[in-house]
Amino acid sequence: MGQAAEALDVQPAFLRSLDAAEVVQAHRSSGGHRRYSRRQLRLAARVRELFDSGMTLAAADRIVRLEDQLARSQAENQELRRRLGTRSGTDGRQEE
Numbered sequence: 001m002g003q004a005a006e007a008l009d010v011q012p013a014f015l016r017s018l019d020a021a022e023v024v025q026a027h028r029s030s031g032g033h034r035r036y037s038r039r040q041l042r043l044a045a046r047v048r049e050l051f052d053s054g055m056t057l058a059a060a061d062r063i064v065r066l067e068d069q070l071a072r073s074q075a076e077n078q079e080l081r082r083r084l085g086t087r088s089g090t091d092g093r094q095e096e
Contacts, residue, residue, distance in 0.1 A: 001026070001034045008045055018044055023061045043068070 004026075005012045018024040019034065024044045026034035036044070043064055050060035 001036075004034070004036045004041060004044075007041065008048060010044075010048055014048070015044065017057070018047060021057055021061065023047055023057065023064070 001012050001015055005015055008015075015024070015026070015034070015036075019026055024036070024040050024047065026036050026040065029035055046064050046067070047057070047060045050063055051057060055063065
């Protein structure tokens, strides 16, 4: 956890609060140490950015979850369009 906190320039207590609030839950090693994936670190960094801009932890969590959901939906949409052989133009209309 110390390395993750250092990489994000936060106190370990901030990461513990994210874990307790179930915003970013670390995996535990066999020794009980928290282990964060790169994705979790990116999410924690985004939460911190929002938190630092004045958002509550709950609001930052909701924003991050919605951003993540939107990114997944956009990727799925793009994959479906690729499979169908169409693509979306910049104005949102489909092109052949």
